[in-house]
Each structure stands twice: as structure tokens, then as C-alpha cells.
Amino acid sequence: MCDVQPGPVENHRSRESGVLVYPVFSRRSKGLSVGINLFPDRKVCSFDCPYCEVFPFQRDAAFRLDLLETELRATLRRLKAGEFPVRDISFSGNGEPSLAPQFHEALEATARIRDQEASGAALVLITNGTGLLSDQTFDLLRRFAAGPERLSIWLKLDAGTGDWYARMNRSPVPFNALLDRIRELVRRAPVILQTMLCRINGEAPSAEEAAAWTALATELAGLNAAPGAGIQGVQIYGKARPAPEDPLAEALGPDYLEDRAQALQNALGRAIPVEVFV
Numbered sequence: 508m509c510d511v512q513p514g515p516v517e518n519h520r521s522r523e524s525g526v527l528v529y530p531v532f533s534r535r536s537k538g539l540s541v542g543i544n545l546f547p548d549r550k551v552c553s554f555d556c557p558y559c560e561v562f563p564f565q566r567d568a569a570f571r572l573d574l575l576e577t578e579l580r581a582t583l584r585r586l587k588a589g590e591f592p593v594r595d596i597s598f599s600g601n602g603e604p605s606l607a608p609q610f611h612e613a614l615e616a617t618a619r620i621r622d623q624e625a626s627g628a629a630l631v632l633i634t635n636g637t638g639l640l641s642d643q644t645f646d647l648l649r650r651f652a653a654g655p656e657r658l659s660i661w662l663k664l665d666a667g668t669g670d671w672y673a674r675m676n677r678s679p680v681p682f683n684a685l686l687d688r689i690r691e692l693v694r695r696a697p698v699i700l701q702t703m704l705c706r707i708n709g710e711a712p713s714a715e716e717a718a719a720w721t722a723l724a725t726e727l728a729g730l731n732a733a734p735g736a737g738i739q740g741v742q743i744y745g746k747a748r749p750a751p752e753d754p755l756a757e758a759l760g761p762d763y764l765e766d767r768a769q770a771l772q773n774a775l776g777r778a779i780p781v782e783v784f785v
């Protein structure tokens with residue numbers, strides 16, 4: 508999952524060079540974010556988004572939990588002496604983090620090291636949500652989001668219809684099965700929705716798709732959620748960086764993104780912020 512911009516510390520392309528920990532300045536974190544990459548050797552994802560920024564690669568670099576812990580601690584200590592506070596530690600990297608065999612252990616270790624070295628930093632999982640179909644992963648995320656780890660779940664929701672989902676995410680995971688699990692999570696944990704808006708094969712989302720997405724996000728926000736759970740915000744973002752399949756996915760104009768955000772904000776009311784990242 509990708510959320511990064513080149514910055515003075517390092518560039519996000521370091522993910523494909525096999526690193527496990529990569530500090531970047533992030534648009535959506537609004538500052539310094541420390542990325543955790545669980546796939547140093549190749550991209551692993553249950554989606555195949557045409558706008559994905561992770562370029563195909565293959566490296567001889569296996570993930571090691573002890574290495575992650577050492578690198579994360581060293582990075583946080585180094586950044587402590589710097590000019591910018593670490594705003595978050597974010598599981599993103601070369602694919603869907605929840606698919607990593609050691610995801611559970613990595614999340615636990617990262618929360619522990621965050622508490623020791625950068626207690627003010629948020630712990631963020633950027634996910635496409637397909638891990639929620641596993642009961643074990645669902646329970647892990649729910650517990651970490653509601654517990655002292657304060658895991659912030661940033662969940663991809665690119666479409667309101669199955670048709671646009673098929674074009675944007677090209678996943679074998681059925682849209683309705685995914686939505687059922689997302690509804691279940693939203694009832695039990697705080698969630699931030701993230702939506703990419705772009706053209707696919709020259710086509711913008713249809714008016715029907717736009718209306719369906721607004722209705723779906725509004726439905727999720729209106730679910731009867733446990734205290735502290737529910738939709739906390741919606742982030743809309745545009746295609747800002749190259750993707751391996753350019754020009755299949757093309758950027759839409761900022762006005763389009765703002766109009767879609769405004770339509771959703773009107774539907775949601777002011778209590779839930781809708782932000783745009785062009």
C-alpha cells in the first residue's frame with residue numbers, strides 16, 4: 508500500500524531496494540512517517556490496482572523480524588535528534604501488509620518499539636481490507652485498534668459498485684464479501700477510509716459509480732458502532748506519482764476530486780472530515 512512522497516530523509520523507492528524501514532514525508536500523515544515494509548523481496552498483494560506505484564521487482568532479501576526490530580529502533584533514535592517529529596509509523600510497503608506471514612509478530616514488535624522510542628507517534632496500518640476475511644487477522648486488528656496499541660486502520664475503499672471495484676482493484680476477492688467484513692470492522696473499531704480517484708483506460712468514474720460510493724461511505728459512517736469505533740474520516744487522493752501501468756491509470760483534475768469530496772461531506776455532515784490529497 509502506497510502513501511509516500513520523496514523527501515529530504517529518503518525516497519520511497521528505497522522500498523524496492525529491499526529495506527524494511529524507510530522514513531519519508533507523507534502527504535496523508537502531514538509530516539514525517541516511518542514506513543514498515545514487510546516485503547523486501549517482491550510485491551505481494553491481493554489487489555492489482557492499475558495505479559499502484561510499486562514497480563515489479565525481485566530481490567534476494569528475505570524478511571527478518573529481528574532485523575526489522577533493530578532497524579526500526581535505530582531509525583527512531585536517529586530521527587529523535589532531527590528537526591521533525593515522527594508523526595506515525597506506518598505499515599505500507601510493497602503490497603498488502605496483512606498478507607505477510609509474520610504480520611502479527613511485526614505489528615506487536617512495532618507497537619512495543621513505538622512505545623519505547625516514539626510514544627507520540629501513531630501506529631498506522633494502510634490496508635486494502637482483504638485480510639479481514641481471515642478471522643485471525645480480523646481479531647488482531649480489532650484488538651489493536653481498540654486496545655493500548657491505538658492502531659489506526661486506513662482502509663482502502665476505491666469503489667461503490669462491483670464494476671468499478673473490478674476495474675480499480677482487479678482482485679479475485681468478491682466485492683460483497685469484502686464489504687461485509689468492512690461493515691463488521693467499522694462496527695467494532697475506528698477506521699479511516701481511503702479512496703483513490705483516477706481515470707482507468709481514459710474513463711472517469713460514472714455518475715452512477717460516484718453516487719454509489721457516496722451512498723456506501725455514508726452507510727458505513729451511519730452503522731451502529733461500539734463506543735470509539737466507526738468511520739473517523741475519509742481521505743480522497745489523486746494519482747500523483749508514476750505507476751508501472753501508466754498511462755492505463757491517469758490523474759483526474761483537482762476540481763473533480765474536490766467536487767466528489769464536497770458531495771460526500773454534504774452527505775456525512777461536518778462530524779466526519781473528508782480530506783483531499785491531490
Ligand code: SF4
Nearest residue numbers: 508552554556559602
Ligand atoms: S492495494 Fe493496490 S495500490 Fe496498494 S499495494 Fe496492492 S496493488 Fe498496490
